[in-house]
Amino acid sequence: MSTAIDVLVTENIVGEPMEAMRRRLAVGFEPELWKKPEQLADAVAAAKALVVRNQTRVTEDLIRAGGELQIIARAGAGLDNIDVEAAGRAGVVVASTPAQNAVSVAELTLGLMLSLARRIPEADRHVKGGGWARQNFYGTELFGKTLGVVGFGRIGFLTAMRAKAFGMDVLAHDPYLDPDSLTVIQARPRLTELDELLATSDFITCHLPGGKQTRGLFTYQRFCRMKPAAYFINVARGEVVDETGLLRALDERRLAGAALDVRSTEPPQADAFGRRDDVILLPHIGAFTHEAQHRVVASVCRDVEAVLAGNRATNYFNFPTPRKRVDEH
Ligand code: MLT
Numbered sequence: 001m002s003t004a005i006d007v008l009v010t011e012n013i014v015g016e017p018m019e020a021m022r023r024r025l026a027v028g029f030e031p032e033l034w035k036k037p038e039q040l041a042d043a044v045a046a047a048k049a050l051v052v053r054n055q056t057r058v059t060e061d062l063i064r065a066g067g068e069l070q071i072i073a074r075a076g077a078g079l080d081n082i083d084v085e086a087a088g089r090a091g092v093v094v095a096s097t098p099a100q101n102a103v104s105v106a107e108l109t110l111g112l113m114l115s116l117a118r119r120i121p122e123a124d125r126h127v128k129g130g131g132w133a134r135q136n137f138y139g140t141e142l143f144g145k146t147l148g149v150v151g152f153g154r155i156g157f158l159t160a161m162r163a164k165a166f167g168m169d170v171l172a173h174d175p176y177l178d179p180d181s182l183t184v185i186q187a188r189p190r191l192t193e194l195d196e197l198l199a200t201s202d203f204i205t206c207h208l209p210g211g212k213q214t215r216g217l218f219t220y221q222r223f224c225r226m227k228p229a230a231y232f233i234n235v236a237r238g239e240v241v242d243e244t245g246l247l248r249a250l251d252e253r254r255l256a257g258a259a260l261d262v263r264s265t266e267p268p269q270a271d272a273f274g275r276r277d278d279v280i281l282l283p284h285i286g287a288f289t290h291e292a293q294h295r296v297v298a299s300v301c302r303d304v305e306a307v308l309a310g311n312r313a314t315n316y317f318n319f320p321t322p323r324k325r326v327d328e329h
Helices: 016-024 037-044 060-065 084-089 102-118 120-128 154-165 182-187 194-200 220-225 243-251 290-308
Strands: 005-009 027-029 047-052 071-074 093-095 146-150 169-173 203-206 231-234 257-260 279-281
Touching (some): 005 290, 037 047, 037 060, 047 290, 060 084, 071 290, 084 093, 093 290, 102 154, 102 203, 102 231, 102 257, 102 279, 169 182, 169 194, 243 257
Parallel strands (some): 005 027, 047 071, 146 169, 257 279
């Protein structure tokens, strides 16, 4: 039988706020536990709080196994690895960090746009391989180009503001966007249908959440609507892209290149993307800056400690304090 603990941490979530929480509460710190579903179910049975990043599958079964759970805290923005409905039925607070890493992801997006436009990773490999053929590295400027932002939440907005500083025109597509929202008033993107955005943008960046509604949205046909000189960037969720369709579109030169920080399966199998100079691949590092991780870890620890002390979570997704299980009503 497992020893009772206050908090179970199943991924590598570290930093000063975590250390401070570990001094105050009994924390089971098991950064590899997400890989072992059976041990995970055993361990969660003894915990009042579960802290995860994006690799722990927090399924209905796992939530049932966690009979003492009061809060599930997600160190990150996306909740696609958590069955939030099952957590709600079980009366468990779900908290996340929806804004804490937005600046880092927006900055990475700009970095990828510049990397694609100036072929920075390819030029770096060239010089390290002994080359100096700078005539082969003519790039393009961002200035005067059009950026299409698909998904205009916090990250889309921050990306748009930075693109404007580079002198870009910004289009946005987001069916849930309030045209009178502060972000629209401030960034002043031109709101368009997706097809128009795809056909007229020089850079297209995806900032959509994962899930049923967005899965496979970027199909081969949609890549074919882009300009042949356009670049595609995905720092959101890999499942939004039909990767076979993207490879085919790149082979047929329907677009000029792509940068992917996220993949449909993570880590991905070695595949044709890795052999292409027109594709930049990163290991899902959008939120991985010291600043963003400090904010993220501080937020989840604050919410866990608040809930376990009988107070309200701040960054809750469903409700701020634990409820009775629905089946106990
Ligand atoms: C997020 O959802 O916050 C990011 O994708 C980062 C992560 O999952 O760790």
